[in-house]
Amino acid sequence: MSVGPTAGETPPAAGGWREGDPNGRRQWFRGELPGLPVRIAYETWGALDPQRSNAVLVLHALTGDSHVVGEAGPGHPTPGWWDGLIGPGRPVDTRRWFVVAPNVLGGCQGTTGPWAAAPDGRPWGARFPRVSVRDQVAAEALLADALGIDAWAAVLGGSMGGMRALEWAVSLPDRVKSLLVLAAPAASTAEHIALASAQLHAIRLDPVRGMGVARRIAHLSYRSAPELEARFGRDRQADGRFAVESYLDHHADKLVRRFDPESYAVLTEAMNGHDVGAGRGGVRAALGRVTARSVVAGIDSDRLYPLAQQAEIAEGLGVDLRVVSSPFGHDGFLIEVEQVGALVAELLAGDPGGDPGSGAAGLQGSRRA
Numbered sequence: 001m002s003v004g005p006t007a008g009e010t011p012p013a014a015g016g017w018r019e020g021d022p023n024g025r026r027q028w029f030r031g032e033l034p035g036l037p038v039r040i041a042y043e044t045w046g047a048l049d050p051q052r053s054n055a056v057l058v059l060h061a062l063t064g065d066s067h068v069v070g071e072a073g074p075g076h077p078t079p080g081w082w083d084g085l086i087g088p089g090r091p092v093d094t095r096r097w098f099v100v101a102p103n104v105l106g107g108c109q110g111t112t113g114p115w116a117a118a119p120d121g122r123p124w125g126a127r128f129p130r131v132s133v134r135d136q137v138a139a140e141a142l143l144a145d146a147l148g149i150d151a152w153a154a155v156l157g158g159s160m161g162g163m164r165a166l167e168w169a170v171s172l173p174d175r176v177k178s179l180l181v182l183a184a185p186a187a188s189t190a191e192h193i194a195l196a197s198a199q200l201h202a203i204r205l206d207p208v209r210g211m212g213v214a215r216r217i218a219h220l221s222y223r224s225a226p227e228l229e230a231r232f233g234r235d236r237q238a239d240g241r242f243a244v245e246s247y248l249d250h251h252a253d254k255l256v257r258r259f260d261p262e263s264y265a266v267l268t269e270a271m272n273g274h275d276v277g278a279g280r281g282g283v284r285a286a287l288g289r290v291t292a293r294s295v296v297a298g299i300d301s302d303r304l305y306p307l308a309q310q311a312e313i314a315e316g317l318g319v320d321l322r323v324v325s326s327p328f329g330h331d332g333f334l335i336e337v338e339q340v341g342a343l344v345a346e347l348l349a350g351d352p353g354g355d356p357g358s359g360a361a362g363l364q365g366s367r368r369a
């Protein structure tokens with residue numbers, strides 16, 4: 001097992017998603033899951049304290065990566081997907097906290113996935129084994145071991161990252177001191193699986209164009225109907241397309257340029273299999289294992305993972321459901337940085353059940369259900 005920067009070790013140069021690391025921040029770790037050698041790409045901010053007690057794990061969603069914080073590095077500047085949340089003076093203040101953000105197992109931004117070389121030297125491609133959310137957490141636990149982190153001060157995740165955050169707290173309760181589960185379910189429902197099934201069919205018919213179709217379907221589930229109505233209504237563009245069609249085309253084109261269809265399928269299958277209660281006596285019993293101080297939050301306009309799904313988790317953990325108010329639907333977990341930041345600050349202040357507005361870590365916009 002090895003850890004740390006690995007000079008010259010970047011994914012093969014080819015398509016956009018294989019392009020390596022423009023800002024040179026990324027590090028790699030190699031380990032082994034049963035039957036699967038893994039390499040995990042990760043980024044860090046801040047410094048680990050001598051007691052190794054200040055580490056915060058940040059877990060990305062489906063098409064995210066380790067680049068949580070943007071920077072104007074020596075390469076081209078790259079935005080982060082949770083800019084504003086992490087850094088000096090930010091809710092996760094890197095003068096105090098050591099932040100670790102890995103790319104997920106099965107992903108395509110540096111961590112082992114279908115794009116990577118199998119032991120026979122050829123890319124895994126469609127031969128890549130089916131991995132579960134539990135495998136992904138097991139891989140992240142190997143990284144934690146290698147970094148010498150026995151327990152995370154906090155594990156934070158939204159959407160697919162929220163599934164992994166919850167799985168961490170259920171399967172390794174002694175290693176998670178506090179937990180943010182944002183806009184994620186305890187188990188994927190029939191509707192989630194059905195929505196994913198249509199996407200997977202499209203990708204199997206034609207990986208590249210199919211992923212474009214998959215993104216259109218998925219992106220609709222990430223936004224709210226009132227938002228789409230207010231922004232686009234029935235407007236048509238000069239080229240004859242409805243404006244909302246053009247908007248979806250744009251998001252599809254962007255994803256095709258930056259993501260691997262086989263990876264998209266592997267991660268989607270992993271989410272379909274997500275059920276923290278499976279083999280553990282059900283969701284309620286599984287949630288009973290969690291010892292972390294917890295904040296569980298949802299977005300009030302989320303039609304993919306509606307509030308009732310976070311309410312189930314909150315109830316099982318014995319905490320109030322927190323509600324982020326947003327017109328943007330599920331993607332509110334990325335967009336409503338101020339409200340999410342207030343929840344994170346509250347969690348890290350050690351007072352997740354604290355009085356709204358009490359002190360610097362008080363709520364700014366989100367509410368209790």
Ligand SMILES: CC(C)(COP(=O)(O)OP(=O)(O)OC[C@H]1O[C@@H](n2cnc3c(N)ncnc32)[C@H](O)[C@@H]1OP(=O)(O)O)[C@@H](O)C(=O)NCCC(=O)NCCS
Binds near residue numbers: 061063064
């Ligand atoms: C991050 C994100 C959720 C932010 O949402 P947002 O700021 O509300 O962005 P929107 O959904 O309004 O999309 C804006 C884009 O649509 C384009 N757009 C808007 N209306 C359009 C139309 N009628 N036709 C074509 N394109 C249109 C904008 O030009 C803009 O393009 P750009 O992103 O290339 O600059 C969103 O950009 C996104 O889904 N990004 C994908 C990456 C991601 O999710 N990363 C994090 C994973 S952890």
Ligand SMILES: CC(=O)OCC[C@H](N)C(=O)O
Binds near residue numbers: 062064158160222331
């Ligand atoms: C299910 C999930 O992780 O959704 C994340 C949506 C986000 N916009 C993304 O593209 O990752």
